[in-house]
Amino acid sequence: MTAELCAGRVVAITGAGRGIGREHALAFAAAGARVVVNDLGAVDDPDGFGGSATVNEPSAVDAPGTPQEVVARIREAGGEAVAHTGDIATWPGAASLVRTALDTFGGLDVLVNNAGVLRDRMLVSMDEAEWDTVVRVHLKGHFAPLRHAAAYWRQQAKSGGPVAARVINTTSGAGLLGSVGQGNYAAAKAGIAALTVVAAAELGRYGVTVNAIAPAARTRMTEQAMPELVARPENGFDTYHPGNVSPLVVWLGSAESAGVTGRVFEVEGGRVSLADGWRHGPAVDVGRRWTPPELGPAIGRLLANAAPPEPVYGQ
Structure with a gap:
C-alpha cells in the first residue's frame, strides 16, 4: 500500500x-x-459497550482500546490524527464527529461506519434492552454519522466544490444470511445493508459513493460468538487477523474506487467476494385475485424453480 493512495484525504472512523x-x-x-x-x-x-473513565484521562494515550492510543501510534509514525470520544449513535455525537473532522482538518472525504456491540441471545430469551442496544449502536450508529456527513457533502456540491466522498459501512454475514442466537445483531446488520444501497442511490448526485463490507475477523466481539476465528492456519498466514480487512476499506475510501457504489463485499483473510442481495425470483401471475386453495400448488412450483436459500449461520 502506497502513501499516495489516500494522501491528504480526511477519514472519520x-x-x-x-x-x-x-x-x-x-x-x-x-x-x-x-x-x-x-x-x-x-x-x-468485552461486548464493546460503555465508555471507560480512562478515555478522558491523560493516561489514555497508553491504554489499549482508547482512541488516544491509536492517535498516538499514528503520530509516532509521522501521520496526522485526532481522537473523538463521542457516542455516534446519538444525534449530537454524530454531528460532533463530522465537526471534529472539519475543525481539525478542514474537511471530510471518507466516513467508515464500524462501531458495534453484541448482546447475543436466543429470541425466546432476549429482552427489550438487549434488542434496543444492538439496533441503536449498529443501525442508528450508521445512520446518524451518515446523515451529518451527507449534509456536509450536499452543501459542498451545491456550492460548486468538488466532492469525491466515500462511505464504507459495516454489515455482516449475519445480516446477509442470518445467525442463530443473534436476531438483534442480524436484523441491525441487514438494515445496514439496505441502508447502504438506499444511500448509494440518493447520494450519487452529490459525488458520494456508498458501499459496505461484511468482514470475517478475530475481534473482541467475535471471540465468544465465533471462537473458531481464533485458530491460526498452519501455513503461518493469520486468516482472521483484523488487519486483513483494512486494505479493501482503504481502497474503497480512495479516489480509485469512483464508480463502485451500492455494493456489499465479503472479506475473509485473502479472499474478497461480492455479495448479491435480494433479487426478483421466479413468478407466476394468473391475472386476477388468487383463491387460497390455488396458492399451495403455485407456491410449490415457485419453490421448485428457485435456488435453495443459503443456510443460516449456526443452523
Whole structure:
C-alpha cells in the first residue's frame, strides 16, 4: 500500500479504538490520510459497550482500546490524527464527529461506519434492552454519522466544490444470511445493508459513493460468538487477523474506487467476494385475485424453480 493512495484525504472512523476499526485507522494513516479516530473507549467491556473513565484521562494515550492510543501510534509514525470520544449513535455525537473532522482538518472525504456491540441471545430469551442496544449502536450508529456527513457533502456540491466522498459501512454475514442466537445483531446488520444501497442511490448526485463490507475477523466481539476465528492456519498466514480487512476499506475510501457504489463485499483473510442481495425470483401471475386453495400448488412450483436459500449461520 502506497502513501499516495489516500494522501491528504480526511477519514472519520467509528469504533476505531481496537479491533477492525483500529486496523482501519492505522492503514488509512499509512496510506497518507488524516484520521479522526472515534471510540467510546470501552476498555473493560468485552461486548464493546460503555465508555471507560480512562478515555478522558491523560493516561489514555497508553491504554489499549482508547482512541488516544491509536492517535498516538499514528503520530509516532509521522501521520496526522485526532481522537473523538463521542457516542455516534446519538444525534449530537454524530454531528460532533463530522465537526471534529472539519475543525481539525478542514474537511471530510471518507466516513467508515464500524462501531458495534453484541448482546447475543436466543429470541425466546432476549429482552427489550438487549434488542434496543444492538439496533441503536449498529443501525442508528450508521445512520446518524451518515446523515451529518451527507449534509456536509450536499452543501459542498451545491456550492460548486468538488466532492469525491466515500462511505464504507459495516454489515455482516449475519445480516446477509442470518445467525442463530443473534436476531438483534442480524436484523441491525441487514438494515445496514439496505441502508447502504438506499444511500448509494440518493447520494450519487452529490459525488458520494456508498458501499459496505461484511468482514470475517478475530475481534473482541467475535471471540465468544465465533471462537473458531481464533485458530491460526498452519501455513503461518493469520486468516482472521483484523488487519486483513483494512486494505479493501482503504481502497474503497480512495479516489480509485469512483464508480463502485451500492455494493456489499465479503472479506475473509485473502479472499474478497461480492455479495448479491435480494433479487426478483421466479413468478407466476394468473391475472386476477388468487383463491387460497390455488396458492399451495403455485407456491410449490415457485419453490421448485428457485435456488435453495443459503443456510443460516449456526443452523
